[in-house]
Amino acid sequence: MDSIQSTAEPEPKQIRRLQDEVINRIAAGEIIHRPASALKELLENCLDAGATSIRITVRDGGMKLLQIQDNGCGIKKSDLPILAHRFTTSKLSKFSDLSHLSTYGFRGEALASISHVANLTVITKTKKESCAWKAIYVDGEMTPAQKGAAADPKPCAGNDGTTVTVENLFYNVPARLSALRSSSEEYARILDVVTKYAVHNAGVSFLCKKVGTSAPDLSTPSSTTKQAIRLLYGQGVAKDLLTAEVSAPRKGKRKRDADDDQPGGGKSDEDGSWEAQAHFTSANYHSKKFVLLLFINNRLVESSRIKKALEACYTSILPKGTSPFIYLSIQLDPTTVDVNVHPTKREVHFLEEEEITERIADAIQARLAQSGERTFEYQTLLTGGVAITDSGTSLKGKEKARDNNTGSDAASSTPPGASAAKKILSQHKVRTSAADRTLDSMFLPPPTQSGDLDNTTARHGADAVKERRKTREMPQSTCYLTSVLALRENVKKAKHIELTEILQKHVFVGVVDLLRELSVVQVLKKLYLVNHGTLAEELFYQLGLRQFGNFARLKLDPPAPLRALITLAVDAEENTELSKLTKPQIVDSIANILISRRNMLREYFSLGITIEGMVDSLPVLIPDFTPNLDKLPLFFMRLGPQVNWNSEQECFDTFLRELAYFYVPGPGPLLVPSPSERTGNNDPDKDKDDHTVNPQQQEEASEKWQIEHVLFPAMKRYMTAPKSLLTRDVVQIASLPDLYRVFERC
Incomplete structure (x- = not known):
C-alpha cells in the first residue's frame, strides 16, 4: 500500500503586544550603546539646565560608575516620580514645538533608557528649596532604598543643581556588556565626548576624573573657544x-532712491x-x-x-x-x-x-x-655665542670692559639689576645644532676662487637648511595585504627604545671613513661611532615597507636594456663556474623571472620593466636622493637568486632588502671603466699642481653631503632602530665629562 506524504502548510503566527519591559529594553538599546552615549545624554541635560560647572566621575570606564554633577536649575520635587518615565519632558508640549526647538533633548527617553539598563540615582535641589531630594529608579519607576520603605523622594544634603549617578551599566543585558571594549578604551571615549562639548561650550567649566585619583584627566575653566582648543588639543x-x-x-540688493540721501533712509535687507x-x-x-x-x-x-x-x-x-x-x-x-x-x-x-x-x-x-604657503619653524642654538642683554650690550663686551678696568670702575660699569650670565663649564657644553662646527670644517681648507671643490662644499653647507625645509613628508601607505602588515609589525616588535632615541636626538658630527662607512654623531655629552651603511640599509628597508604600493618613480630616459645590465654583473662574477648553467643561461633565467613578474613589480614597487625587457623606471625611496646607478647591474643580478619568489611575505621581504642594499650610498662595483681610466688620467698626483677638481674627490664630497643632509635627517625622523644594530654598528666612543677627567690628571 503506497503511503502519501503531505507537507503541512505553515499557519500564521499570532500577533501579540510586547510587554512594556521588552519595549523599554529595546528602546534603551537604541539610545544607550555604551557609557559614552549615556554620558552624552546626561551632559546635554546639564547644559539644558543652564549649568556653568559640570563634574564627571568615572569608575571602570563608566561600566561600574558614571556620575555627573552640575550647578543648573535642578528638578522640582513634584516632577521626580515621573522623571524616568518614557516621553516625559519639559522641552515641548505639542508636536509643533519641534519646529522651533532650541534645546538638546526633547524626547524624554534618556533617563528612562538608562534606568532600564542600570541603577539610576538622582539627587537634585532647586534654589528655592531648603534641602536636596534623592530618588532611586529601576525600570523607569521610583523604588525605595530599602525594602519595606516608601518609594517617595528622601530629603538629603546637596548643592544647587543635579547629581545623576549611573551604576552597573548593562547589568541585565549581558550581551551588550560583553561587547564593550576594555575599561581604558571606554574611558577614552568618555573623554572624547567631554572634550568636544567643552570646546563648544567654552563658557562652561568641565572636570572629568577617575574614582580614586586626585588629579583630573580633563579640567577646563570658563574661557573662549580658542583657549579651550589650546587647552584640550x-x-x-x-x-x-x-x-x-x-x-x-x-x-537682494536694496534699491537706491531719494531717501538714500537722507539720514536713516534706504534700509538694506538683513x-x-x-x-x-x-x-x-x-x-x-x-x-x-x-x-x-x-x-x-x-x-x-x-x-x-x-x-x-x-x-x-x-x-x-x-x-x-x-x-x-x-x-x-x-x-x-x-x-x-x-x-x-x-x-x-x-x-x-x-x-x-x-x-x-x-x-x-x-x-x-x-x-x-x-594664510600663504607652508612654513617650517626651526631654531639654532650655538654654544659659545654672544648673549645679548636687555640693554642691547653683549655679555662678552661687558666682560672685556671689566678686564680693562679695576676696582670701583669695573663695578660701576655693570648697570644695577643686571644679572651675570651663568657660566657653563666646557665639559658640560652640549652640541645642540647641526650648524655647529663639523669634522669637515676642521680639515678642509677655506674656499678659494679657483677651488671648485671647496666652493661646492661651502655651497652645500649654506644650502643645508634650505634643503631641510624642502624635505617632503613620506606618509605610510594604506595596505591591506596581511604579508605587508606582518612585516610592518615585525619592525615594531624588533624596536630597541634606547637606540631609537639615540637616532632621534643625535646631532651629526662628521664622516670618519667613507670606505669603511663610519660616521660620528653626538647625543648630549656622548659621542657614538656608527656604521652609516648598515643604518642606511635598515632605513631604506623600512622606508620601502612604509611606502609599499605608493612609491614615487624615477624615470629612466632612455630606458636601460635589462639583459645588458645583468650581463655586466654576471661577467664580473668569479664563482659562476659552480653553477650548472652557462653565463648566457644565467642571464636569460634572471631576465625571464623579472619580465614574467613585471606587473607585480610595477604595481607594488614602481619598478618598470617592459615586455621587451627594457627598464624604464625605478622606485624612489626618499626625496632628493638618487642611488648610485653604477650598482644597477648588480641589483638586477641579485634579484634572481636572492629573492624568494615562491612565498608572498618572503618575496616582499627579500626584494625590499635588495632594494635597500642598492640604495646604500657608496661606490659601485668596477663593472665599467672609471672616469680617470676613460680620460686616460691615471696619475693621482697630477691634480696637486692643477686647479681642476678630481672627479673622485667630487664624488666623495657629494656622497658626504648626502649622508649628512639626507640620510641622517631621515633616520632621525622615520627609522625604528632594531636591537641587532647594537652588536657592532653603534658604539659609544667618548663621554665629555670622562674626557675632561683624563685631561685634568695630565
Whole structure:
C-alpha cells in the first residue's frame, strides 16, 4: 500500500503586544550603546539646565560608575516620580514645538533608557528649596532604598543643581556588556565626548576624573573657544588655528532712491537665516587622524557630506595620508531643521544643506589661501655665542670692559639689576645644532676662487637648511595585504627604545671613513661611532615597507636594456663556474623571472620593466636622493637568486632588502671603466699642481653631503632602530665629562 506524504502548510503566527519591559529594553538599546552615549545624554541635560560647572566621575570606564554633577536649575520635587518615565519632558508640549526647538533633548527617553539598563540615582535641589531630594529608579519607576520603605523622594544634603549617578551599566543585558571594549578604551571615549562639548561650550567649566585619583584627566575653566582648543588639543593645534565666519547671502540688493540721501533712509535687507563659525588649522599643521567637531544648532552631530567637503579643502594642501583639525558650529533657523531623524540625535536634516556646505567650504578655502604657503619653524642654538642683554650690550663686551678696568670702575660699569650670565663649564657644553662646527670644517681648507671643490662644499653647507625645509613628508601607505602588515609589525616588535632615541636626538658630527662607512654623531655629552651603511640599509628597508604600493618613480630616459645590465654583473662574477648553467643561461633565467613578474613589480614597487625587457623606471625611496646607478647591474643580478619568489611575505621581504642594499650610498662595483681610466688620467698626483677638481674627490664630497643632509635627517625622523644594530654598528666612543677627567690628571 503506497503511503502519501503531505507537507503541512505553515499557519500564521499570532500577533501579540510586547510587554512594556521588552519595549523599554529595546528602546534603551537604541539610545544607550555604551557609557559614552549615556554620558552624552546626561551632559546635554546639564547644559539644558543652564549649568556653568559640570563634574564627571568615572569608575571602570563608566561600566561600574558614571556620575555627573552640575550647578543648573535642578528638578522640582513634584516632577521626580515621573522623571524616568518614557516621553516625559519639559522641552515641548505639542508636536509643533519641534519646529522651533532650541534645546538638546526633547524626547524624554534618556533617563528612562538608562534606568532600564542600570541603577539610576538622582539627587537634585532647586534654589528655592531648603534641602536636596534623592530618588532611586529601576525600570523607569521610583523604588525605595530599602525594602519595606516608601518609594517617595528622601530629603538629603546637596548643592544647587543635579547629581545623576549611573551604576552597573548593562547589568541585565549581558550581551551588550560583553561587547564593550576594555575599561581604558571606554574611558577614552568618555573623554572624547567631554572634550568636544567643552570646546563648544567654552563658557562652561568641565572636570572629568577617575574614582580614586586626585588629579583630573580633563579640567577646563570658563574661557573662549580658542583657549579651550589650546587647552584640550594642545599648542600644536592652537598656534596654526585660523578662523572663518560665514552667513547666508543677502536676499537682494536694496534699491537706491531719494531717501538714500537722507539720514536713516534706504534700509538694506538683513542677512539670511543661518551663520557658521569655523576654527581650523592651516597648512602648517597635519595629523594622521581627521578631527572634526561639528555642531548644528549646538547639537553634536555627524554629516558625511560636510566631512567630505571639508576634507576636499585640504586635498591640494596637506601631504597624502594626513588630515587637519576643524571645529565647525552652524546656527540655523529651527524651522529649517529636522532633529527627529535619529534615536541618539546623532544626525539632523536641514534645508539647503548642499548650498550651505558649499559656502562654508569656499570660505575655508579662501582663508587657507590668504594664510600663504607652508612654513617650517626651526631654531639654532650655538654654544659659545654672544648673549645679548636687555640693554642691547653683549655679555662678552661687558666682560672685556671689566678686564680693562679695576676696582670701583669695573663695578660701576655693570648697570644695577643686571644679572651675570651663568657660566657653563666646557665639559658640560652640549652640541645642540647641526650648524655647529663639523669634522669637515676642521680639515678642509677655506674656499678659494679657483677651488671648485671647496666652493661646492661651502655651497652645500649654506644650502643645508634650505634643503631641510624642502624635505617632503613620506606618509605610510594604506595596505591591506596581511604579508605587508606582518612585516610592518615585525619592525615594531624588533624596536630597541634606547637606540631609537639615540637616532632621534643625535646631532651629526662628521664622516670618519667613507670606505669603511663610519660616521660620528653626538647625543648630549656622548659621542657614538656608527656604521652609516648598515643604518642606511635598515632605513631604506623600512622606508620601502612604509611606502609599499605608493612609491614615487624615477624615470629612466632612455630606458636601460635589462639583459645588458645583468650581463655586466654576471661577467664580473668569479664563482659562476659552480653553477650548472652557462653565463648566457644565467642571464636569460634572471631576465625571464623579472619580465614574467613585471606587473607585480610595477604595481607594488614602481619598478618598470617592459615586455621587451627594457627598464624604464625605478622606485624612489626618499626625496632628493638618487642611488648610485653604477650598482644597477648588480641589483638586477641579485634579484634572481636572492629573492624568494615562491612565498608572498618572503618575496616582499627579500626584494625590499635588495632594494635597500642598492640604495646604500657608496661606490659601485668596477663593472665599467672609471672616469680617470676613460680620460686616460691615471696619475693621482697630477691634480696637486692643477686647479681642476678630481672627479673622485667630487664624488666623495657629494656622497658626504648626502649622508649628512639626507640620510641622517631621515633616520632621525622615520627609522625604528632594531636591537641587532647594537652588536657592532653603534658604539659609544667618548663621554665629555670622562674626557675632561683624563685631561685634568695630565
